[in-house]
Amino acid sequence: ADDETDRYFHVYYKAKKQASERARLEADLDRMEAEMDKIKGREYKLPKRYEHYFKLTYHKDKFYGYEEREDVIERELQLCGYFAIVTSEKMTASEALNLYKSRDVSEKLFGSDKTFLGNRSFRVASSQAAEAKIFIQFIALIIRARIYTLLRKRKAEMPGKPNYLSVPSAL
Incomplete structure (x- = not known):
């Protein structure tokens, strides 16, 4: 990057993610092969991703035929299950993952059309009121994520698994 900010790369592996990504890739390849078998001998231009x-x-x-690019497919199969998080601050891999998860939860909650956010019908009189409502919901989700992160840290320090350290209970 031209901004001369240090970047820290954290690489992770999850067996469950590996299994689902591998199954999805193999299913996609099978679907592509079935489609190509159907169109052999016909005038047809396949999408770029097939190449x-x-x-x-x-x-x-x-379209006459196809041959697997075994090196490409093998490489993608080997990468299944791996993901990376890039940070601009120095932190442990565990801290980076926890930070990512808390932000990801907030973004997913805010982006989804959940009933508890009241987004099915805004029940407001103006677009300005709707914007204010959305802004307040966004701030509330940020605060909730911070409380959740702090409670999780506190829970990890305690013996046993106390069930009273949830966000609703804490509030």
């Missing part, structure tokens, strides 16, 4: 996984052969504008 990433297969060497496509055309003859006089007709």
Whole structure:
């Protein structure tokens, strides 16, 4: 980056993520192969993404056949389950993951159309009131995420698993 800010890369692996990503990739490849088998000998131009996984052969504008790009597919299968988080502040991998999870939860909550946020019908008289309501909801979610993070840290320090250290209970 041109801004000369230090970047810290945290790489993670999850077996469950690996299994789901591998299954999704294999299903996509099977679907692509089935589609290509159906159109052999016809005039048809496949989408660009097919060229990433297969060497496509055309003859006089007709789709002739395909061959797997085994090196590309093998490489993608090896990467299943891995993900990275990039931070601009130095922190442990655990801290980066916890920070990501708390922010991700807030963004998902705010972005979703959950009934508890009241977004199905705003029940406001003006667009200015709707904007104010959305802003307040966003701030509330940020505060909730911070309380959740602090409670989780406190819970980790305590023996046992106290059930009174949830956000609703704390509030």
